[in-house]
Amino acid sequence: MTVSRLPVDLQGVYALWVRDITRFVRAPSQVVGALLTPLLFLVFLGTGFSGAAIPGIPEGVDYLQYIVPGVVGFTLLFGASFAGLAILADRDVGFLKEILVAPVSRTSIVLGRVAGGSTTALVQSLLILLLSIPLGFRVRRPLLAPLALVVLLLLAVTFVGFGIALASQFRDSQGFGILVQFAILPLFFLSGALYPLDQLPTVVQYLGLLNPLTYGVDALRGVLVGNAAYPLVVDFGALALGAVVMVVVGAALFERVEAG
Amino acid sequence: MAAIRVEGLGRAFGDTVAVDEVSFEVGRGELFGLLGPNGAGKSTLVGMCCTLLRPTAGTATVSGHDIRAERAAVRGSIGVVFQETALDEELTGVENLVFHARLYGLSRARRRERVPEVLDLVDLADVADDTVDTYSGGMKRRLEIARGFLHEPAVLFLDEPTLGLDAGTRRDTWEYIRALNDRGVTVVMTTHYMEEADALCDRVAIMDNGAVVALDSPTQLKAGLGGDVVTVETADRVTGLPDRLRGVDWVRGVEVTGGGLGVTVDDGARRVADVVRLADEAGVTVSAVDRRAPSLETVFLDLTGREVRAGGDSGLAEPAAVGGRGDELGAARASGPDGGE
Incomplete structure (x- = not known):
């Protein structure tokens, strides 16, 4: 028996990841449930406004093409918020104590949660991307498409980190659940997912520029459809920065969580 | 060297003193009981020894490690069974144990040896691959006891291990606790069941209002x-x-x-x-x-x-x-x- 002196205990991170994946695979109804809302957006907004001339969207880009990256980003946001909820659910059922009393650092626990939550959110958003193809979505730049995975991963890490930071401020899952439901839609609307940000009042545009999802959605458009508003370097830089900041903040706040 | 040495350990929550600067020692291999009514401070005392609660007075050493200064070393040397169930009920018995083994840094080989061994010890081998939500209260308790023992801790803390179990299941659980203790693990358990402390423990510390009011073998008491x-x-x-x-x-x-x-x-x-x-x-x-x-x-x-x-x-x-x-x-x-x- 050795006690790791390193701040990160890889086996502990792996244990938490395996647990999240096992639970994810075992609860297909939850996976399907999480896909329903984004699917509704795709079907009703994407096909409904298909062919409509929306101000700010470049000509020749169908609305469905425009909206798919946004809805994929939304799916990820939705999936990632469950990672924060999972920490509180663990507290509700007492399992958090089992994790906190183990000889692994808090940073390892946060990283394990980020790994598990990101993986499941990533799978969900990829499923939405696949489902959008029969609806008429076309990947225009197949060579760049693998980069979409990187974008999704960075986004997932960012929002799981955000979820953990937020969850560590709550003692029960109910209050957190209400707040998350309240927070998800503004993040979605302020990301340029449904329409370009420059259609909004200037002040609101600035808010959108602080939203990591803005860069994620834009980067997805860049690599999948080819109509990004910002240079890809800016998008990826902002995403990487967001991911690092959120994980560090999440770990710092989780450090103070008491078991009781 | 004593397995646990508690020195003036205390914890206050605001103005309420839950544990009032208690001192005692637990010998190696002992089956030690903390007996007292709810609210006497037993769980708080155990929580501090497990590093889950920070003391507001004094300190303690567990297996020679200070609970304030060497928290990671303390955690590595103890096993804990909490008062409330702390299992992932969506995982199977084996998955819960494997999760635990990984968190405690057991090698793959060691894990494959220990998991079946502890499942056997608490007679859960037959249901090892069922998800825990199908287990009875007694089975969950046994799985937790097995898990606490999985990484071969020097000291095993059991907080009210038979709370909420029916009389027959409680007696069975005693047998499993005895079996672990026979294998050389120091066991510290809290209980408010008098007959439990009497039947199981080598020595009993009676707690009331945050203080230890007596400490001896049940016979002597x-x-x-x-x-x-x-x-x-x-x-x-x-x-x-x-x-x-x-x-x-x-x-x-x-x-x-x-x-x-x-x-x-x-x-x-x-x-x-x-x-x-x-x-x-x-x-x-x-x-x-x-x-x-x-x-x-x-x-x-x-x-x-x-x-x-x-x-x-x-x-x-x-x-x-x-x-x-x-x-x-x-x-x-x-x-x-x-x-x-």
Whole structure:
């Protein structure tokens, strides 16, 4: 028996990841449930406004093409918020104590949660991307498409980190659940997912520029459809920065969580 | 070297002192009990020893590691079974154990050896691949005990290990705890069940209001009471009977209670008839007689003037303990809730 002196205990991170994946695979109804809302957006907004001339969207880009990256980003946001909820659910059922009393650092626990939550959110958003193809979505730049995975991963890490930071401020899952439901839609609307940000009042545009999802959605458009508003370097830089900041903040706040 | 050395350890929550600077030692390989009513501070004490709660006074060493300065080393050397279930019920028994083994850094080979071994030890091998939500309360408890022991800790903490289990399951659980202790693990368990502490523990620390009020083996604690208690309920006043009994050589003590007498005697079974005869001779009408061999229950009563269960909610028991003289306690409590007399 050795006690790791390193701040990160890889086996502990792996244990938490395996647990999240096992639970994810075992609860297909939850996976399907999480896909329903984004699917509704795709079907009703994407096909409904298909062919409509929306101000700010470049000509020749169908609305469905425009909206798919946004809805994929939304799916990820939705999936990632469950990672924060999972920490509180663990507290509700007492399992958090089992994790906190183990000889692994808090940073390892946060990283394990980020790994598990990101993986499941990533799978969900990829499923939405696949489902959008029969609806008429076309990947225009197949060579760049693998980069979409990187974008999704960075986004997932960012929002799981955000979820953990937020969850560590709550003692029960109910209050957190209400707040998350309240927070998800503004993040979605302020990301340029449904329409370009420059259609909004200037002040609101600035808010959108602080939203990591803005860069994620834009980067997805860049690599999948080819109509990004910002240079890809800016998008990826902002995403990487967001991911690092959120994980560090999440770990710092989780450090103070008491078991009781 | 002692397995646990507690030195002036205390914890306050705001103005409330949950544990009041207690000190004691637990020997290596001992099965040690912390006995007391709910709210006595047992769980807080264990929480501090497990590094889950930070002390506000004093410190303790577990396996030679300081609980304040060497938290990671302490965590690596202990196993904990919490009062409330702490299992992932969506995972199977094996998956819960494997998760634990990974968190505690067991190698793959060691894990494959230990997991079946501990499952066997608590007789859960048959249901190892079922998800935990299908387990009964007793099975969950056993799985947690197995898990606490999985990484071969030097000290295993069990917080109320049989709380909420039926009598048969509790006795089974005792056997598993004994089996672990026989393998050399130091076990520290909290309980508010007197007979549990009596049946299982090598030594018992009796806690009340955050302090350790007695610490010895159950046998010694009971011997300290001096003998069996014969309780005599009388129909009318006891008049000269107490003095008469005090003059008899086999009577150790006489206590006048609300409805009669408590007589401490050497050999209760034989002396019940004598007590009744003496009462008869004194002209006192006896309506009921009972004999109680010394139990940890009576030890606790003797030490604190309260019964463990009655004292369960210490907030309610407090006024009685403060307000009444010792010999009136029983009556005061009996008339309390239903407002009689």
